[in-house]
Each structure stands twice: as structure tokens, then as C-alpha cells.
Amino acid sequence: MIDLYTAATPNGHKISIALEELTLPYAVHALSLAAGEQKQPWFLAINPNGRIPAIVDRGEGDFAVFESGAILVYLAEKTGRLMPVDAKGRSRVMQWLMFQMGGIGPMMGQANVFFRYLPEKIQPAIDRYQGECRRLFRVLDGRLREHEYLAGDYSIADIANWAWVRTHKWSGVEVDDLPHLRRWLAAIRARPAVQAGIVKPPSAMNLSADGDEKARAFAHEARKMVEVGQSREAGV
Numbered sequence: 356m357i358d359l360y361t362a363a364t365p366n367g368h369k370i371s372i373a374l375e376e377l378t379l380p381y382a383v384h385a386l387s388l389a390a391g392e393q394k395q396p397w398f399l400a401i402n403p404n405g406r407i408p409a410i411v412d413r414g415e416g417d418f419a420v421f422e423s424g425a426i427l428v429y430l431a432e433k434t435g436r437l438m439p440v441d442a443k444g445r446s447r448v449m450q451w452l453m454f455q456m457g458g459i460g461p462m463m464g465q466a467n468v469f470f471r472y473l474p475e476k477i478q479p480a481i482d483r484y485q486g487e488c489r490r491l492f493r494v495l496d497g498r499l500r501e502h503e504y505l506a507g508d509y510s511i512a513d514i515a516n517w518a519w520v521r522t523h524k525w526s527g528v529e530v531d532d533l534p535h536l537r538r539w540l541a542a543i544r545a546r547p548a549v550q551a552g553i554v555k556p557p558s559a560m561n562l563s564a565d566g567d568e569k570a571r572a573f574a575h576e577a578r579k580m581v582e583v584g585q586s587r588e589a590g591v
């Protein structure tokens with residue numbers, strides 16, 4: 356049994372999707388990020404960075420793993436699935452996984468903060484992060500023009516990137532003119548394991564309507580989460 360500490364965000368959903376794909380038994384523990392549960396001492400003992408997701412593999416002596424990319428690699432290596440074992444195949448998956456971890460995730464995350472969450476609208480910051488998202492999306496579209504998936508067969512690299520890119524409207528970034536990216540988004544969305552993973556827990560981030568009540572409530576919680584993160588000068 357694996358304990359998954361998570362929330363209704365793209366980084367959290369990467370792991371629930373992977374666990375569903377791998378049909379590994381797991382228990383979901385949804386943390387309230389707005390209430391700062393991720394900064395509690397019991398959770399910091401699992402993830403010293405005080406952020407979700409994290410897992411504890413009970414069958415492996417309570418082995419704890421944090422950082423979503425590291426968790427995906429751990430699960431792929433544990434099962435021998437969703438990542439090839441040969442050096443070049445593995446490297447291709449790692450390249451597109453790192454592309455997400457160092458690019459798509461941080462840029463979409465900052466676009467969300469400046470476009471959705473901060474009460475002050477700082478247009479150059481919004482333009483900077485949305486523009487960088489667009490550039491990264493074009494890179495993905497170019498790759499997917501020639502390849503069905505990002506790195507050989509469907510892999511943890513697809514899961515990591517998909518979990519973020521599918522929320523592009525939340526970041527205020529359109530993909531209408533990126534046909535290969537849209538084809539890939541739809542193909543992965545159709546997978547039963549993906550459908551199961553994205554509702555553990557359910558997210559409002561795929562809602563695009565600013566006026567939608569659920570979207571407003573989610574943005575409110577996320578704003579509080581940003582404040583919780585910023586207000587701690589000491590500690591994490």
C-alpha cells in the first residue's frame with residue numbers, strides 16, 4: 356500500500372494518474388494547502404520542502420519520496436512500466452520529464468499566480484509567464500508533430516506534462532493553433548486511468564470561466580495558499 360499526500364493540483368494529479376495507470380493500491384490523503392497543512396511538522400517529516408505531492412511506500416519500510424518527478428521515476432522503476440529501461444529510452448523520458456519539472460510547471464505556476472491569484476495585476480509579469488508558457492507549448496507541439504507521445508511509448512513524461520498543460524485555460528494561455536498538442540491532450544484524456552486520476556481529489560483548475568463559482572472559490576483558496584507560502588520568513 357502507498358500513502359499519497361496530495362491536493363487537487365497538477366503536481367498532485369501526476370501521481371494519482373501514475374498510480375491508476377500502474378494499478379498500484381494507494382490511499383489518498385488530501386491536504387488543505389490554504390490551511391497550511393503541508394507546513395505541519397508531521398508532513399515536513401515526509402517532505403522537508405513542505406509541498407505536495409509526497410508518497411510513503413508502506414511495503415518498503417515506510418520509504419518516503421517527495422518531488423513529483425522523483426515520485427514518478429520511483430513508481431516507474433518499482434513496476435518496470437511507463438519508462439523504458441535501456442539507457443537511451445530512459446534518457447528520452449527523463450529529458451521530457453525535466454522539461455516539465457524545470458519549464459512547464461514553474462512557468463504555468465507563475466502564470467497562475469500573476470494572472471489568477473494576486474489581487475494586483477502586474478501586466479509585464481503576466482505577459483512574461485504567459486509568453487513563456489506559449490513558447491514551451493510550441494516546443495511540445497513541434498515534438499508531437501513527429502511523435503505520438505513525447506518519448507517513445509506513453510510514459511511518465513506524458514503524464515507529467517499532460518497534468519499541467521490540460522489546465523492551460525486556468526493560466527490564461529490558449530492552444531487553439533497547436534493541433535498536435537491538442538491531439539495529444541485529447542488522446543491522454545481518453546485513458547480510463549487518467550480520468551480516474553484527475554478526480555483524486557477533483558480540481559476546479561480546468562474550469563475556464565472566471566465567473567464560475569467553483570473557479571472563484573478555487574482561486575480564493577489558491578490565493579490563501581500563496582500567502583501561506585510567502586508569510587513564513589523562517590522555516591519552509
Ligand SMILES: N[C@@H](CCC(=O)N[C@@H](CS)C(=O)NCC(=O)O)C(=O)O
Nearest residue numbers: 364366388406407408422423424584
Ligand atoms: N517541484 C515540486 C513542486 C510542488 C509544489 O509546488 N506543490 C504545490 C501544489 S502544486 C504546493 O504544495 N503548494 C503549497 C505551498 O506552496 O505551500 C514538485 O513537483 O513536487
